[in-house]
Amino acid sequence: MRWHTREIKDVIDSMGSSAKGLTGNEALRRLSEYGTNTLKEGKKRTRLRMLGDQFKDFMILVLIAAAVVSGIVGDLKDTLVIVIIIILNAVIGFVQEYRAEKAIEALRSMAAPRAFVRRGGEVVAVASAEIVPGDIVLLEAGRVVPADLRIIESANLKIDEAALTGESMPVEKHTAKLHDGGLPLGDRRNMAFKGTVVPYGRGVGIAVATGMETELGAVARMLSEEKEVKTPLQKRMARFGKKIAIAILFICALIFAVGLARGEEPLIMLLTAISLAVAAIPEALPAVITVSLALGAKKLIKNNALIRKLPAVETLGSVTFICTDKTGTLTMNRMSVEEVFTGGDLYILGAGAKDTTGAALGGAEPGRELLTAMALSNDACYGTGGALIGDPTETAIFKAALDNGYDKKTLDQSLPRVAELPFDSDRKMMTTFHKDPSGGYVSYTKGGVEVIIDRSSQALTATGPRPIDRGVLTKESERMAGDGLRVLAVGMRRWPELPQEITSEVVEADLTILGYLGLMDPPRPEAKEAIKLCKRAGIRPVMITGDHPITARAIALRLGIISGNEEPVMTGPHLERLPLEEFEEKVLKISVYARVAPEQKLKIIKALQDKGEFVAMTGDGVNDAPALKRADIGVSMGITGTDVAKEASHMILLDDNFASIVGAVQSGRRIYDNIRKFIRYTMTSNSAEIWTIFLPPFFGLPIPLLPIHILWINLVTDGLPGLALAAEPEEAGIMQRPPRHPKESVFAGGMGLQIIWVGFLMGGLTVLSQALSLARGAHWQTIVFTVLCLSQMGYVLSVRSETKSVFSRDALSGAGGILSNKTLLGAVALTFILQMATIYVPLLQGVFKTEALTIRELVFALATSSIVFIVMEFLKLGKNTNHKKAG
Structure with a gap:
């Protein structure tokens, strides 16, 4: 039902209620009919099924x-x-x-535990779960809205809907009906939604939806499905x-x-064929993947990124789009006075900056009066521990004045408040009266630009009051609003005596305008650089927010998400009207979405995925949870994020810093590179084993390896160095290349062919050593066993980089350098020692059927096995030389 489009009386009548509320018996009957006001759990998998x-x-x-x-x-x-x-x-x-699976449980916990309702004309406290449609619910500052309500009374009521809609500012609520039935949730100013919070004012609403029928319930249903x-x-x-x-x-x-x-x-x-086939399976691959992901996750914690689902670490390396919420993710999630216009001059403050900018602002009479008004005509105050408490707009103005040397606590002593007209949404302004130590009184009024201009006759300049120039003032306010700023005007008036009648008509007239305050939830300083790095890495950032399109565009321009005003901003209502097929044709061209509802975020992600893109979604609110779960990787905020968002996500940014995702992408790419290196290494080694057993019979030679040899090579020679590849650092330029194509084969880039021919080279050299050793009557089987093992040791050192040779100038340092992975060097050294032990330790000679090699035989084995390493390194040198010539 579109309750926001209906008159209050019509809503109350439709719900079968009255201003006195439901009777106790009727409430019980409806509780039986509609069920409890709780969020139902979706179908859960049992632990056994998991x-x-x-x-x-x-x-x-x-x-x-x-x-x-x-x-x-x-x-x-x-x-x-x-x-x-x-x-x-x-x-x-x-x-x-x-x-x-804890996501739904966290969502259910958001409901208010108790609420105050009118039952039979009496105000009673009831459990939130017992509220039914038609209940008259009382709202006060600090309470959680227990159900979806149509507001029927409002006294400066503001509701923080950031967790549900993404709106960064508390929303003023009124009782008048709205005419547009298709308004997004953030614009339904006469509604209050379950799970949101009242930070300011009082109100009364009639419950029009409870439980799973609420907007929060719709999110829960999407999340569970x-x-x-x-x-x-x-x-x-x-x-x-x-x-x-x-x-x-x-x-x-x-x-x-x-x-x-x-x-x-x-x-x-048959047994031989099966044994060899089993040997060809890279048994350690799942373990290597797990170790690689776990090491990556451990490293990411140091960069303030907590991985909840291990595969998400690697997924970051494939991401092509990052869909991010604005509030609290790209922005600071707190209001700040960014610009001040006074005395005909514009001052850029930034997030409450207090350097030379502030000194300039207070250097002339208009700036001094404005800063005084900002501090005094303000209901924000100090809380415990010196923290500022109050409405976000008030605290932002308070802080801007404080940062520029105007402390309310000090000014209250010289200019004490003696009367006031509180803010209300009808007047759209507030006024405070202060006793002036030089005699008389001064009043400061702040509010919406249009109402202040309409009630002003002059403007304060550096040379004194002058008649207002409406054209200049209007042009400046429109520019500030066009930059995404919320603009407030401030005026003053001096009084010889305190007016007998303090009403809006009397005191909020004939004002002298002091200037404008431009407020914004400012972008995070590091977010702009992070977005630049994302673009350089071939990743497209997309902003999805519940905020106003003008605000969304301004933030996107500041951060570099879009480069000009000509780029389109798609709104939720427009998106709602578009068929999926038509939207999919446009989705790759849109970088900013505004006034978006939760189900529309899902539509955006699904459209991108249908286009073959891999999508990361960052967010912190309840509204983000279904999209976080649907995305290829969901990234939630650790500080401002709701429990719902955290539990639905794959990764949590512990510092709420969008920039941390860049380091996570880098780690994802490194991890996938290392998994490919392991696959290249182990599959080449297995290929060499197959060639070593397959080729000899064609040359009249006996099978050279025993089953115990194959098992040793698989578990030790393959296993130890292979696992150490997981610790390989990233190669240079890893963030300058585009993301991998999501459907790219793990053998892409000629890796499959390399596995075959390098395996053939390794196996061929092993078989050659067998033939030469047999001809000389040497310990041929031990030599074959040793050559194959040591060939793999050389190859694992070469496989660390596809392009950088250990013979290059910086071979001792940096990624791919011979000393950059000490874990691998240790694994190679340990494997070499163990291999020597199988040859020279008498007890192990009996187990592995080996014989002690002479110095000459050992040198022969080392020289033969080193050929693989030398060939691979010279091929890389040749490839780099050709690239330089081509460049």
């Missing part, structure tokens, strides 16, 4: 199959390792998802798992067929 869902990932299914096969062929060690990895990943995923989308990493790993499964089946069939063709026993060849 745990079971962790085993549905395709890569996990491949590992489960591998564990089963390993158990069948009797390889219990490999089976145990795989099972441990599967269980570890399932537990981590379960814990993360269980915490996310909205499904999370899979992250890019999850999608890529699913595709990767399928490719691995197909490759494994092909390898099994090929080796089995070759063995049969050579006359081998079918059962022996």
Whole structure:
């Protein structure tokens, strides 16, 4: 129902109520009919189902199959390792998802615990859950609105709707009906909505909706119904798992067929093929991904970004759009006097700045009088601990005066307040009277520009009062409003005696205008640079707010989200009228949205996702929660954010700083790079193992590796250095390249081909060492085992960067430098020591069926294995040289 378009009497009659409220019996009957005034929980997954869902990932299914096969062929060690990895990943995923299910509970907790209503003409306190449609509800400062109300009485009533609509200022409420049925929530000035807060004034409203029928209930319903989308990493790993499964089946069939063709026993060849296929699976990949994400999350905490869902760390690297709320995210979430116009001059104060700007403002009589008025005609005051309390506009004006040397506490002693006319929404101004120590009295009036100008006869200038120039004053107020400032005018009048009748008609007339105050919730200083960095990284920032279009455009221009006034700002009502298909044609061109409702934020995100974009959504209010959950990554604010927003998000900015997201994007890109490095390394190593076993029979050579050798290489040679790649620092220029395409294969950029040919090179050199060793009668199997292991050690040092060679000038420092990842160097050194132990420690010789190599054989193994490292590094040098010539 469009209650805001109906007269008060019509609303009361429609609800079957009266000014005295419902009777007790009628309230009980309606409670039975409509249910409690609470937010219902959506369908929740059980803990068992949450745990079971962790085993549905395709890569996990491949590992489960591998564990089963390993158990069948009797390889219990490999089976145990795989099972441990599967269980570890399932537990981590379960814990993360269980915490996310708290979103609805936090939303329900926002309801006011008790409320005051009229029942049978008496004011009684009732539980918020017992309020029913038709109840007459009393509102006072500090109370939470318990239901959706149509305002029927208002005494300077203001309601803070920032959490629901994004409006940064408390909204003045009145009782008059509105004519536009399609007004967004933020413009329904005769309505109060469940879950919002009353900071100022008093009022009475009739409950027109309770529980899930309220606007807050609509948000809760969207939040419970909205499904999370899979992250890019999850999608890529699913595709990767399928490719691995197909490759494994092909390898099994090929080796089995070759063995049969050579006359081998079918059962022996089947077990050999299966064992090799199991060895080809990168068992450590899920663990490496988890470790990479966990390390990234730990690093992000130091940068004030808390990761709630681990895959979100990597997702940031794929983001192409950041849809951000304005209030509290891009702005300071507090009003500030930004500009002052007085005596014909404009002063830029910024967020209450008090340097030379302030001195200039108080340097002439108009500025001094204006600052005095700002301090005295003000109801803000000091609270406990020296904090300012009061209406946000009042506290902003108070602080601007204080920062420029005009303290209300001091001025009250010399110019005490003796009378006042409080602000009300009909007059749109307030007046205070003060006793002047030089004799007589002075009154200061502040309010809307038009009403103050209409009641002024002159303006104060540096040379004294002059007749007002309406053209100049109107032009200046329009300029300030066009810049997104909320403009207030201030006037004064001197009185020889205190008027007998202090009414608006008597005292708020024949004023001398002192000037204008331009207020704004100012942009965060660091947000502009963060947006510039986002654009440089190929990420498009989009502002979505419930504020007025003029304010939204002004902030967007200041921050660089848009570059000129010609760029369109789309409003919520316009967006509502657009069919989805038509909107999708425009969505990539819009960077600023104003007066937007929660369901419209979802429409924007869905349209961008339908266009193939990966969307991050930042926000702090209840209104942001469904969109935070739907977005590819939801980012909430840690300080000003509601519990609902935090629980629905993937990441929380602990300092509410939009700039922190830039560091998070950088970490996301680094993590994905490191996962690709691990895949390149481990798959190349597995490829080398396959070639090493597959090639010898074609040259009349025996199978060179035992099952224990393959297991050792998989667990130690692949595992230790592979895990250490997770600590690799980001490469230079990581934030100067565009985001990865969301559907880009994990093998993109020629990585798949490199895995095959480098694996072939590694395997070929290993088989060559086997042939040469056999010809000389050396310890050939131990040499083959050592060459393959050490080849992988050299390759892992090279795989750290696709472009930077360790032979480059800055090879010892910076990302990709030989010393920049000490964890990897330690892992390589430890692996080398362990490999030597398998050769030279008698106890291990029996386990691994190895023999001690002579110095000459060890040098031969080291020289042969180093060829892979040397080839890769010279290829990078050649590639860089060609790039420089081309440049």
